[in-house]
Each structure stands twice: as C-alpha cells, then as structure tokens.
Amino acid sequence: MSQQIRVVQCIQCKMYQVDFVKKASTWQCKICRQKQSLLKEFFRGSAAECRVKVQHLNLERGMQEECLNTGLFLTAKQQLExxxxxxxKEENTTPQKKxxxxxxxVDNTIETTQKPAAKPTKTDELSDEISMNFKKTRNTGPRSSKRSAENMPTVTKKICSKWNDFL
Known part of the structure; x- marks a missing residue:
C-alpha cells in the first residue's frame, strides 16, 4: 500500500500544501514554518493527485486575491476622483474671501508725517532718530563719532495700541 498524502491550508500564509498522513494531527507549514494543528483536510489521495489539487487551489486563491486587490484599487480611485x-465644485461655487x-x-503702524516748518523742533529730530526705515542706514560716519548708549537720551514714546484699553 502506498503512502497517503493530504492537502491542508496554512492558517498564517493561506497557502495550500501537501502533507503526509500521520498519527499526530499537527503539521508545519513549509513556507512560513508555522506549527499548527490540523483543522481541515481538503483532499486525500496519491502524491500526483494531491500535487495537481494544490496547484489548482493555490491558483484559485491567487485569482481571488488579485480580483479583490483590483476591486479595492478601483474603488479607491473612484473615491479620489x-x-x-x-x-x-466647492472652489467654483463659493468665492473665498482672502x-x-x-x-x-495687530496694532496699526505708526506713520510719522513731516511738517513743512522752517525750523526743526526737538520732536522732529527724535522722530528722525526713531525712524522705522530699516533698509537705509542713518549714520554713515565713522563709528567713533557715534554717541555711546550711556549718553543717549531716553525717549518716552506713547504706545498707540488697542490693548492699552484692556491693561
């Protein structure tokens, strides 16, 4: 009498495989090396018959997975579109305010206006020193002619802010 062979499916990798019939109902997957007990025997017969059956079952499983993946891809593509x-439609129908x-x-910027007075006053000189124009350098002379920070007069400037009402 020849050796009995059965067709089983792995729980982890879902591949169909041939396995020898033995007294113990445990077997090991040849692909993922997962040891498992026998849950279902799909076919039992000779080695040639089992080999053909395994090829057929794995082919069907592969086609089902491919069809499922293709279906998932198409539905994802449709949802994206x-x-x-x-x-x-939202961009075309509702104009967005920018x-x-x-x-x-944010506080409004303080703009200094030049008075056409013939004689410059002390406040005009201070406003020239406090200019907010950062692109232009004010002092082009040598560094030694500049006043040090200790000798500079302190300027008390009224802060025009919306937040002053709340402080």
Whole structure:
C-alpha cells in the first residue's frame, strides 16, 4: 500500500500544501514554518493527485486575491476622483474671501508725517532718530563719532495700541 498524502491550508500564509498522513494531527507549514494543528483536510489521495489539487487551489486563491486587490484599487480611485470633483465644485461655487484674520488683532503702524516748518523742533529730530526705515542706514560716519548708549537720551514714546484699553 502506498503512502497517503493530504492537502491542508496554512492558517498564517493561506497557502495550500501537501502533507503526509500521520498519527499526530499537527503539521508545519513549509513556507512560513508555522506549527499548527490540523483543522481541515481538503483532499486525500496519491502524491500526483494531491500535487495537481494544490496547484489548482493555490491558483484559485491567487485569482481571488488579485480580483479583490483590483476591486479595492478601483474603488479607491473612484473615491479620489469624487473628492477632487467635490473640491472643484466647492472652489467654483463659493468665492473665498482672502482677508487676513490677524489684522483685527495687530496694532496699526505708526506713520510719522513731516511738517513743512522752517525750523526743526526737538520732536522732529527724535522722530528722525526713531525712524522705522530699516533698509537705509542713518549714520554713515565713522563709528567713533557715534554717541555711546550711556549718553543717549531716553525717549518716552506713547504706545498707540488697542490693548492699552484692556491693561
């Protein structure tokens, strides 16, 4: 009498395989090396018959997985296209205001106006020193002619801010 062979499926990798029939109901997967007990025997017969059956079952399983993956890919592609269409419709139907939300909370810039007075006053000289123009250098003379920070007069400037009302 010839050796009996059975067809089993691995729990972890889902591959169908041939296994010798033995007294113990445990077997080891030849692909992922997972030791497992026998849950279901799909076919029992000679070695040639079992080999053909395993090839057929693995082919069917592969086709099902491929069909499932293709279906998932198509549904994902359709959802992506629908989202793009919805975004394009929203952009076309609702005009969006491009206003700066922070403008309500930021202080207005203080602009200094030049008076056409013939004689410059002390406040005009201070406003020239406190100029907010950072691109232009004020002092082009040698560094030694500049006043040191100790000798500079302290300027008390009124701060015009919306937040002063709340402090």
């Amino acid at each position: 629908e989202e793009k269409d919805c975004q394009e 206003t700066n939300k922070w403008a309500n909370y």
